[in-house]
Amino acid sequence: MKKFRLFTPGPCAVPEEVLLEMSRPFHHHRTDWFKGFMKAAAEKLQQVLCTRHEVIIVTGSGTAAAEAAIVGIHGPGSKLLTIEAGKFGQRWGEIAQQHGISVTRHAVEWGDTISPEQVAELLRKDAAITAVMVVHSETSTATKCDLQGIGKVCQQAGKLLLADCITSAGAMPLKPDEWGVDVVITGSQKALMLPPGLGFVAISPRAWSAIEANKSQRAYYLNLNKARKSAAENDTPFTPAHLLVRGLVKALDVLLEEGLEKVWKRVASMAAATRAAGSAIGMPVFSKSPSDSVTALKPPAGIAVKDIRTDLEERYGIESAGGQDQLKGKILRLGHMGYVDEMDTILAIGALEQVLYKRGHKFELGAGVTAAQKSIAERS
């Protein structure tokens, strides 16, 4: 017997009832039947994203949703500042460049983050900047930023703020309207507990004004004006992946039934337990500002991340993630999003201990799960 467990930071485990919902027969999408799902999805997304802003549903990945927002907002006269502290931050700068958008790409050491004060300083230096794009939880380095603080800075400076919340929305505290986040971008396959295929963009009224004023926009499939016009009638401009929209409604119900505050607490507890365990078994936390939705641990000296991952998968069916690009071989990442709870974390840490022990790592067997147990108990 080999049981399969998904601990990657997206795609994440999906509740069985969501998978089964998607296997039911379906009707055409230009029907009241489907519009009911679209309406429910848009409303429930607002609840889960803690926003009153309109939420646009895109059939595509989180990158598609981000590209729609970046090209929608930036026409002639606009200038974007991207904060790049990992692979995904870099991607948003690349998209802006590829579209010929005026952009300043600010690099931050991977594993570190930027402070609101530093953002304020960058804005002071260049008055031409009209918008800032940050990554709330940088998946590639398992690092979070102070989105609330950056929101305050951007509001004071009168700049639009776009946030990649792909691995924060539905997992970590996020209050876009209160914090002054104009554009929240996320995807289906992370904390929203769905398979990949949908991207979401929540857009503030002032961001919509920028989009409407941008007459040079070229995107057609990823055109937010078209999407908004259709969304007003609970519709989509192009044929949507309606099976996923249906699953989405069910998945959001599961999240809302638990209650968002409890979800955030559960995710934070899993992350804290993993960090405590990591320290106890000689796998220290990589990030200087660890995210709660995914944890990156450094491997013990002499044991390759690749081997740890292979052992986890082959012996216990656990799928984990390694590092990407410059972090390849330097970190092991475990996700805390989706259909997983604290006892799944205990299971994963137990497996990690077994694997390290077998590979000859010197540590006290059981120290990881014990540290995790204590961390969980303290928080519950």
Place this chain on the structure above:
Amino acid sequence: MKKFRLFTPGPCAVPEEVLLEMSRPFHHHRTDWFKGFMKAAAEKLQQVLCTRHEVIIVTGSGTAAAEAAIVGIHGPGSKLLTIEAGKFGQRWGEIAQQHGISVTRHAVEWGDTISPEQVAELLRKDAAITAVMVVHSETSTATKCDLQGIGKVCQQAGKLLLADCITSAGAMPLKPDEWGVDVVITGSQKALMLPPGLGFVAISPRAWSAIEANKSQRAYYLNLNKARKSAAENDTPFTPAHLLVRGLVKALDVLLEEGLEKVWKRVASMAAATRAAGSAIGMPVFSKSPSDSVTALKPPAGIAVKDIRTDLEERYGIESAGGQDQLKGKILRLGHMGYVDEMDTILAIGALEQVLYKRGHKFELGAGVTAAQKSIAERS
């Protein structure tokens, strides 16, 4: 009891085994497990599309796939001729315009088509044209064009040929390599018997040369160069809707098991039966060059298409399509794609007769199903 039957020209009925396949637990997509599905999907797509050209899988609708091809191929120095004989033909011209591509949009009366000779004439008139885009089966008017003939003309003139095969691929004879079709665009939710969410683009070597030469391409998510690079390793540049890729492999298996020639014959038989029935009950065929994948019938005088559709749905659970834009209220459309066979056509025609009879239309009850039965028998 109300049984539900999907007869729209996309989304189309999906085999139960495909829906169930997609409800199975899934692994991460950056794994050999998923690469196996990608490899199988790409190979089976080549078989179903009768091509040796590379096939790119896009998470998005058919429009996303078409936009990827249009913007991928057309840089400075290129000029596109779009043949627009319906809503979808018009869309491809709109996309080219929105992207600032040099384009000549040639309008054809809806319900009619263009001949290869007419295409040759248009090409003779404007030597600057580098590519032609046609719709093989125009879903909005249920009309097919002579793609083989147009392919010959384009090859002789040395022009690239892009074909929207969204409602022809997997339903009607299509031999891109033999016919000289450089780009075949299609989607998941038509004859390929999958829910919506994936688009496909099969690209010839000379079209790839044009894409590689186009250094000004701005698309990021819909960038075919990125997709090709990943596809070479059975991967995707961005997180794919992997549940649909898994369903795709199963759906293509169902088609290939039947055999493509038999599929084409079955679809043609359903269309011929529907046309014969339409004539027999006073609902003549709308198109001057009827497609085999979808049939458009004109309503009898004094009976609104809207009422026919509502009755079909409420009394027999049959979802049909009306006309779009200028054809609103003027045609009733029934699809012949997906998980439907000739006896489903008999069922649909039976329902149509009952609805017309109840609405007071004067015709010989049973004449439609009789004509359809004879048509089917003659062809089998």
